[in-house]
Amino acid sequence: MVPTKYRVEIAVDPTKDRFSGITTIAVNVNEATDHVVLHARDLTVTLASVTVNGKRIVAETRMRRAHGAKDADEELVLLLGEWLRPGTAEIAISYDAPFGSLWGLFKVQDAGKSFAFTQLESTFARRMFPSFDEPRFKTPFDIALEVPTNMTAFANTNLANEGAGRLKPGTKRFEFETSKPIPTYLVAIAVGELEQAKGPEGTTPIRLLAAPGRSKLGTDGMEAARRSLASLESYFGIPYPFGKLDLAAVPNFAVGAMENAGLVTFREELLLTGSTSPAQLRRRMALVMAHELAHQWFGNLVTMRWWDDIWLNEGFATWMQAKVCDDAFEAFGARAERVLSKDIAMRYDVHPSARAVRPKVERADDIGQVGGWSAYQKGASILSMLETWTGEEAFRTAIRSYVAAQADKSITSTELFAALDQTTKKPVSQVARTFLDQPGVPLVSVSVTCDAKSKKPTSATIEAAALGGPSGATWKVPVCIRVEGESATRCVLLDKERASIPLSSCPAWIHPNAGEAGYYRYDLDEGSWQKLVKSFASLDEAERAGLILDAWALVLAGRRGAEHVVELLRSIDFSKEKSRVVIEAAISVLTEIDRTLVEPATQEAFGKLARRVLEPAKKRLGMPSAKKTEPADDALLRVSVLAALHDLARDPEVARSLEATASKYIADPDGAAALSGP
Numbered sequence: 001m002v003p004t005k006y007r008v009e010i011a012v013d014p015t016k017d018r019f020s021g022i023t024t025i026a027v028n029v030n031e032a033t034d035h036v037v038l039h040a041r042d043l044t045v046t047l048a049s050v051t052v053n054g055k056r057i058v059a060e061t062r063m064r065r066a067h068g069a070k071d072a073d074e075e076l077v078l079l080l081g082e083w084l085r086p087g088t089a090e091i092a093i094s095y096d097a098p099f100g101s102l103w104g105l106f107k108v109q110d111a112g113k114s115f116a117f118t119q120l121e122s123t124f125a126r127r128m129f130p131s132f133d134e135p136r137f138k139t140p141f142d143i144a145l146e147v148p149t150n151m152t153a154f155a156n157t158n159l160a161n162e163g164a165g166r167l168k169p170g171t172k173r174f175e176f177e178t179s180k181p182i183p184t185y186l187v188a189i190a191v192g193e194l195e196q197a198k199g200p201e202g203t204t205p206i207r208l209l210a211a212p213g214r215s216k217l218g219t220d221g222m223e224a225a226r227r228s229l230a231s232l233e234s235y236f237g238i239p240y241p242f243g244k245l246d247l248a249a250v251p252n253f254a255v256g257a258m259e260n261a262g263l264v265t266f267r268e269e270l271l272l273t274g275s276t277s278p279a280q281l282r283r284r285m286a287l288v289m290a291h292e293l294a295h296q297w298f299g300n301l302v303t304m305r306w307w308d309d310i311w312l313n314e315g316f317a318t319w320m321q322a323k324v325c326d327d328a329f330e331a332f333g334a335r336a337e338r339v340l341s342k343d344i345a346m347r348y349d350v351h352p353s354a355r356a357v358r359p360k361v362e363r364a365d366d367i368g369q370v371g372g373w374s375a376y377q378k379g380a381s382i383l384s385m386l387e388t389w390t391g392e393e394a395f396r397t398a399i400r401s402y403v404a405a406q407a408d409k410s411i412t413s414t415e416l417f418a419a420l421d422q423t424t425k426k427p428v429s430q431v432a433r434t435f436l437d438q439p440g441v442p443l444v445s446v447s448v449t450c451d452a453k454s455k456k457p458t459s460a461t462i463e464a465a466a467l468g469g470p471s472g473a474t475w476k477v478p479v480c481i482r483v484e485g486e487s488a489t490r491c492v493l494l495d496k497e498r499a500s501i502p503l504s505s506c507p508a509w510i511h512p513n514a515g516e517a518g519y520y521r522y523d524l525d526e527g528s529w530q531k532l533v534k535s536f537a538s539l540d541e542a543e544r545a546g547l548i549l550d551a552w553a554l555v556l557a558g559r560r561g562a563e564h565v566v567e568l569l570r571s572i573d574f575s576k577e578k579s580r581v582v583i584e585a586a587i588s589v590l591t592e593i594d595r596t597l598v599e600p601a602t603q604e605a606f607g608k609l610a611r612r613v614l615e616p617a618k619k620r621l622g623m624p625s626a627k628k629t630e631p632a633d634d635a636l637l638r639v640s641v642l643a644a645l646h647d648l649a650r651d652p653e654v655a656r657s658l659e660a661t662a663s664k665y666i667a668d669p670d671g672a673a674a675l676s677g678p
């Protein structure tokens with residue numbers, strides 16, 4: 001049985017404890033059956049019927065456990081007492097249910113007012129209305145809401161009609177336009193005395209919904225939305241698919257934000273930033289906005305067929321958010337930061353408890369277990385690697401034609417990669433599989449054979465090993481190296497233990513992970529390592545950060561001694577280092593060293609090392625001034641550097657000046673500059 005359309009009518013009064021509704025589902029009956037199984041949880045069904053050819057069959061109902069579930073009954077069985085033949089039918093169910101607590105249809109109290117919002121991913125739609133609650137089913141939705149007359153209601157689409165309540169007399173009824181086909185987890189509503197603000201002019205009408213008095217804080221958010229939409233439309237070559245865009249600031253929300261089609265919900269403090277908000281918050285808002293809006297194409301227009309591919313949904317949006325922010329905002333530097341999130345993903349990925357990012361999801365209770373932050377970051381890192389390996393243009397062309405061809409459908413990542421194989425003419429599927437279906441990180445060791453005197457042809461030998469992952473794990477690794485003096489990178493698909501790249505001469509240095517695009521750690525023979533360290537300043541920002549991070553990863557893996565990374569940090573000239581990402585990488589490694597290696601006897605030497613790394617940046621950045629504006633990167637870096645000097649170098653001077661700044665700020669929040677500046 002396959003649903004083809006829903007009509008969801010709900011009477012919602014957020015001042016009450018329960019809501020009630022009627023859900024009508026048009027279905028195709030594929031095989032003769034005498035019962036119907038839907039998802040429902042905590043719904044009290046008052047009447048259920050199935051209508052075929054004008055004949056209404058009232059059903060008996062009972063609840064049962066889903067396959068493999070321990071938690072609660074989530075399946076609603078309608079027993080018909082007679083057989084339905086293949087064809088079309090209409091299911092109608094009247095019910096009432098309690099509001100959820102931050103999940104499903106939930107209510108929020110704020111400043112004496114009551115609101116209702118939704119959070120239906122992954123499997124909470126079934127707590128709001130009976131449904132075939134799986135992402136492979138995408139259908140149009142007609143939504144009607146009946147709410148107290150002092151409130152307004154919003155849903156995924158524009159309002160079509162307003163009138164008097166039919167389910168609940170004395171209420172106001174809001175009927176919304178039929179939606180495009182969407183899965184149940186993307187349905188959203190918002191109810192309450194919500195304030196609306198209109199966004200900047202553009203092809204898509206943008207509105208902000210917030211608790212009374214707060215919508216004026218939404219200007220930044222709406223502008224970020226406008227810029228993100230423009231960037232995404234140009235990347236995909238497809239206009240924003242859902243007509244209007246509402247951004248709802250939810251006063252109390254369990255997740256950061258949720259990409260519901262046409263009605264994106266945000267934790268209030270994440271969305272409502274202004275010109276005086278700290279740089280970190282404004283940056284985070286822009287990234288989250290880009291992420292949720294990227295989902296409108298990837299996730300909403302094209303949906304994963306099943307929850308085992310949630311990594312693709314989230315990995316793609318995470319990968320895309322960096323692209324969009326770099327495109328939409330000047331000097332944002334989100335792509336350069338990827339090396340830091342990839343590092344964290346790789347640190348988790350070598351743990352014995354690490355799981356594949358594309359796990360098998362077979363039982364109902366597994367659905368809530370998939371994903372997690374590092375899986376999203378690994379997913380994004382794998383997409384970055386594939387993009388660099390296949391070429392940015394070829395990758396985009398493949399994504400574009402795929403999204404266009406699969407619009408309004410649900411797909412699997414296997415199908416996406418098969419399409420990428422075809423368009424890019426590279427074995428993308430095979431490579432992706434080795435990274436997605438097992439945890440662990442490849443270690444790529446490069447040694448250079450070089451005979452400078454005889455001018456004999458030289459070569460770089462590349463060998464693969466495993467850090468973490470199942471025993472005997474192997475990968476197909478696209479290894480791209482950068483050779484001093486050559487403008488193009490050299491890529492080889494390392495699909496066996498060893499490969500060789502011929503070199504035309506004896507290079508001053510080679511870098512084994514060009515642009516840090518590859519999801520692997522690297523090591524070099526000692527001579528080549530020393531040459532690379534000496535040429536630190538010739539590397540790009542991500543490569544410099546990656547050099548520090550990989551050096552530490554080798555120490556953690558027991559492949560190098562601690563002196564490997566300590567000597568590296570001693571030899572880098574940090575007075576010339578202006579990149580926030582590189583200094584953040586050094587701070588992250590210093591923090592790890594402090595946590596794992598430093599003892600009372602070595603504290604002083606470690607403090608000296610930390611100061612050597614951090615003092616130049618502290619000197620350059622100085623303390624913030626309320627009068628002059630500075631690049632956001634400087635403001636962000638100052639916070640990290642001062643915190644690290646305080647925590648790692650135990651610098652008493654930093655502690656004193658932080659206290660002074662803090663008390664000035666507390667005494668006069670508007671007059672004093674916050675540490676991170678505006």
Ligand SMILES: [Zn+2]
Nearest residue numbers: 291295314317
């Ligand atoms: Zn997401």
